[in-house]
Amino acid sequence: MIFLSLWLALALPSAMADVGGDPSIDGSRSQFLEGLLKLRDPFKMPDVIGNSSKNPGEQLERYSLDTLKVIGILTGPDRWRALVAAPDGRTFSVGQGYKIGQEGGVIRKIYEDRVVVQEKATNLAGKIEWLEIDLPLVSESSGSGSNSIGHE
DSSP, rough: OHHHHHHHHHHHHHHHHHOOOOTTTTHHHHHHHHHHHSSSSTTTTTOOOSSSSOHHHHHHTOOOOGEEEEEEEEESSSSOEEEEEEETTTEEEEEEEETETTTTTEEEEEEEEEEEEEEEEETTSSEEEEEEEEEOOOOOTOOOOOOEEEEE
């Protein structure tokens, strides 16, 4: 606490000058101090604002697979993650097992150049088939990728 008081005493005049205030004016000084007290602690985890879900797949289930774009692949020692861009401009970090797409797709595997999503579909004969859909990593030069569907 002593360190903070000393820092404020030394830093306040120069900080006030930087923001265009005169440290000799009591109103500006109190406004500046109030502003300092409202700053977030950089060593504390930020509070979550809004009604966000811990599973981005729940939000990604609102979009069709053909509207989603894989814009990045993150590799790690234990698991890989993919960065998926939604049509509204939001980006989500997803991993294997996450639900994605309006047809109940699940991310089965993440490779360095694509994400494999598995969907259950009923064919014309009424039998259930598993479809594997590749969501390719979008390169900056191509701007978009085409999805390929394969049967397992």
